[in-house]
Amino acid sequence: MVFIPLKLAGEAAAPLGAMVGTDPAEPHLLVVPQPRNRDLRFAFMSELAQIMLPYIEGFATAKETVSGRNERERYLDAPQVIVPGRRGVEFVRLLGRSTRFRRSDGPYPVDPSVPVLGQWLTFLYERGELAGSSALLAMTDALSLHWATGQSPMEDANLATLLAWISPPPGLTGQEAAAAAENPIDRPPAGPDTDPGFDAQVLQPAIRAYDASGSPALVRQALRTQLEPTWRLMWEAVDLMRALPEAASVAERWAIDRDQYTREVTRLAEGGPPRGRRDQAGPAAIRLWDMEGAQQSYDAQRAYDDPLVMTEHRAAGKAFTGEAVHVDADRKILLPGGKKPVPRPLVTVRTSDPVRLTPGKRVFSVHRRRQSGEIVEIDGDLIVVQLNDQLAKGAGVPTPGDAVCFTELDLGGRIRPGFPTGEETPWTHGGPPAAYVPTDEDAVEAWS
Amino acid sequence: MNSPNHRLDALRGGVAPVDHNARTIAALAGNPGCDRRAVLDAAGIHKQSIAVHLGHPAPFGQSPFALDRARAFEELVKADGCAHLVRLLRETLGLSVPEVAYTDIADVGGNTAHQLRHTRTLAELRRAAEDGERSGTLFDHPLLKLPVAGHEVYLEPSVIAFQIRGRFHIVEIKSFAVIDGTADSGQVAAASRLSAVYVYALKALFRAEGIDPDRVSHEVVLVCPKDFANHPTATLLDVRQQLASLNRQLSRLTRIDRILDHLPPELTFSLEQSPAELARAIRTVEARYAPECLSACEMAYFCRADARVCGSVDVLGRATRDELGGLESIDAVLDLTAGDRLTSPEQAEIADQLRYVRAVYREHASAGAEAVA
Numbered sequence: 001m002v003f004i005p006l007k008l009a010g011e012a013a014a015p016l017g018a019m020v021g022t023d024p025a026e027p028h029l030l031v032v033p034q035p036r037n038r039d040l041r042f043a044f045m046s047e048l049a050q051i052m053l054p055y056i057e058g059f060a061t062a063k064e065t066v067s068g069r070n071e072r073e074r075y076l077d078a079p080q081v082i083v084p085g086r087r088g089v090e091f092v093r094l095l096g097r098s099t100r101f102r103r104s105d106g107p108y109p110v111d112p113s114v115p116v117l118g119q120w121l122t123f124l125y126e127r128g129e130l131a132g133s134s135a136l137l138a139m140t141d142a143l144s145l146h147w148a149t150g151q152s153p154m155e156d157a158n159l160a161t162l163l164a165w166i167s168p169p170p171g172l173t174g175q176e177a178a179a180a181a182e183n184p185i186d187r188p189p190a191g192p193d194t195d196p197g198f199d200a201q202v203l204q205p206a207i208r209a210y211d212a213s214g215s216p217a218l219v220r221q222a223l224r225t226q227l228e229p230t231w232r233l234m235w236e237a238v239d240l241m242r243a244l245p246e247a248a249s250v251a252e253r254w255a256i257d258r259d260q261y262t263r264e265v266t267r268l269a270e271g272g273p274p275r276g277r278r279d280q281a282g283p284a285a286i287r288l289w290d291m292e293g294a295q296q297s298y299d300a301q302r303a304y305d306d307p308l309v310m311t312e313h314r315a316a317g318k319a320f321t322g323e324a325v326h327v328d329a330d331r332k333i334l335l336p337g338g339k340k341p342v343p344r345p346l347v348t349v350r351t352s353d354p355v356r357l358t359p360g361k362r363v364f365s366v367h368r369r370r371q372s373g374e375i376v377e378i379d380g381d382l383i384v385v386q387l388n389d390q391l392a393k394g395a396g397v398p399t400p401g402d403a404v405c406f407t408e409l410d411l412g413g414r415i416r417p418g419f420p421t422g423e424e425t426p427w428t429h430g431g432p433p434a435a436y437v438p439t440d441e442d443a444v445e446a447w448s
Numbered sequence: 449m450n451s452p453n454h455r456l457d458a459l460r461g462g463v464a465p466v467d468h469n470a471r472t473i474a475a476l477a478g479n480p481g482c483d484r485r486a487v488l489d490a491a492g493i494h495k496q497s498i499a500v501h502l503g504h505p506a507p508f509g510q511s512p513f514a515l516d517r518a519r520a521f522e523e524l525v526k527a528d529g530c531a532h533l534v535r536l537l538r539e540t541l542g543l544s545v546p547e548v549a550y551t552d553i554a555d556v557g558g559n560t561a562h563q564l565r566h567t568r569t570l571a572e573l574r575r576a577a578e579d580g581e582r583s584g585t586l587f588d589h590p591l592l593k594l595p596v597a598g599h600e601v602y603l604e605p606s607v608i609a610f611q612i613r614g615r616f617h618i619v620e621i622k623s624f625a626v627i628d629g630t631a632d633s634g635q636v637a638a639a640s641r642l643s644a645v646y647v648y649a650l651k652a653l654f655r656a657e658g659i660d661p662d663r664v665s666h667e668v669v670l671v672c673p674k675d676f677a678n679h680p681t682a683t684l685l686d687v688r689q690q691l692a693s694l695n696r697q698l699s700r701l702t703r704i705d706r707i708l709d710h711l712p713p714e715l716t717f718s719l720e721q722s723p724a725e726l727a728r729a730i731r732t733v734e735a736r737y738a739p740e741c742l743s744a745c746e747m748a749y750f751c752r753a754d755a756r757v758c759g760s761v762d763v764l765g766r767a768t769r770d771e772l773g774g775l776e777s778i779d780a781v782l783d784l785t786a787g788d789r790l791t792s793p794e795q796a797e798i799a800d801q802l803r804y805v806r807a808v809y810r811e812h813a814s815a816g817a818e819a820v821a
Contacts, residue, residue, distance in 0.1 A: 008513050009510075009511030009513040009514040009517075010511060010513045010514030010515070010516065010517035010518065010623060011513070011517060011625075012624070012625030012627060012673070012675075012676055013625075013676060035513075094627070097627065097628070098676050150763070150764070151739075151763065151764070152739035152763060152764055152765030152768070153739075153765050153767065154739040154740065154742070154765060155739060155742070175756070182507075184507060194511070195507075196509035196510055196511040196512075196514075197507075197509055199511035199512055199513055200509075200511065200512050203513075204512050204513070277628040278628055278629070307812050308809070308812055311805060311808045311809065311812070314808065315801055315804060315805050315808070353804075354800075354801075354804065445675060445676065445677070
């Protein structure tokens, strides 16, 4: 689902309008004709919920059973929301934050779908913070992973110029196309911030006309001109991304997204409370651990999947590729404290890479995933690696002449150590925190 | 005739200089290595007009909605003799503010002339400094003065100075929201740079008056809306780092004559020349372009176009430039990679790396081509 939100300049999170949908031919245009009016904001959020919730909740149908240590059910597919850039991701967080505590009863009631949408937006944002998740993507980030341009990373954050470099119109170079795409009148900003010139010359009169006449037609028209060009660019980018071959680890990563989606569906069905305003010490430590683990696995997976990404690590001396020139497959050694010799084959690799690893370093085989070894000796361009595991499980041993690649990048899958429970939070971290209960105050918090 | 001020007047081409404000002074510290910006700013040249004349206008502007919001929030905080502000100082910051006197120096007996207001500001601040401990006093719309590159510049801050326990603080009112205790880091950074200018000017003023400048606190009170409401909240910001960089930059501006010495004596940036002539004149002063300039300097689009024409690695961003370790042009990088160029000893390492990466990329490019075929 493509989601392009716009906000009112100068406000923290006052939605101005959005274009959202799953079909390039059928964008839904939502507007807030007077963005300073609280009731109109909630009307907007409820309208947005009518479109987003059926999409998000619609994946909770067919399930598979995942066997293994931790047997569980998992939905076969999960939602994916794409916004134009990182500022859009941040705006999703703020929209989630400003709506998830609302209630449909009591003072200032809102439509019941609004807090549910708030919880889902918060979920998407928090998933998006973990490396390798595809639940909430910034399109400029996704494109920059696959294309390099002749402009700086700062300018790559502009969807219009980035796409101009990637697929310039016929007859123009990337640079010329990007220069043309910088004009805010032809290519309005991808949001959530609008062009100040547009605000002054078009939007302000349109909002005044709404105040005077009560007809949102002018505001709708104005926002359509700002959103439609970005809408087309977003789908152009979606097509570009779809044309790329899928990397080997994508299925594995998407399975984690599906797992988390399944959990959230269950949690919400059981009436799970909205996430607190701030993390408590324990959950925050766990989250940090998870984020680090996700980043490590993701970096390694990208390098294993894509030889060009591995090149960066090879140039930095953290990986090497070469030919196995000699293999001692039957070598057995007696481990300290062991009684029976165990197989520890030696592979000698000839490489021209500038290796900066040292003997004793644990390395992993890229061609036989999950097989690890350690460097025994480095002599000029010859590196001797002792293979340590996965020998019985059929991973096997390279034969002389094979191309091999070893790296220190670890695919991860570390088991999370036991973190103290809430009640055991040590005094260094403030002691056991008070349990979070959403308060009435949260529910009626002003949004002005 | 050759004093720096005359030179700067000549560069401007007879037009009156534009006034500096805290924003422009804060921006000076943004790219201290850029001679072009230093000269243009020191001469008080309207950079946007130059950029427009050169055909590279910068799309800067502020939305009327943002301006409205900022004004409304400031009015709210200052309403009823700064009632909100005093409450914040007491409750949020836990300062035991005694009785508060509120003095507005927006005009002096209906006269808004700068000189008068500045004199009044001086008198009020001096009196408060000498009175010392007895009262906490708020001064709204003080008018400060700061010498920038030999010019006396008035600073018209929308801030309040207040004294507590003998120390003076600057209060900066900003309308970006602090949500659950955190705010946008870019905006906080910009606010601390601005406040640093006021702190700097106030310290300079104290020093000139023979009052101990250390009585101006480097902790600034930042007042922002809390969460999604209009309700204000306050935080203390330490601006020592911004002060230090401002100090460096301003002292560098006073040595502007060193840059001027290298420029041809008849040089002028008058808008009466043709764009091509003006461009040639501007190019005699060296710029140091970085993509960050695009959001800070009116000249950025012109400098970027120039940097692209000469194939400078600056257009690729600071990270890439630094990784290329001292190579300045994209052509030099490509030559070095292809091995068509003799390498100096200090380039040996980067050349090795570039050639290695090129070899690997070639390997994969040909493997990819085979796979397709």
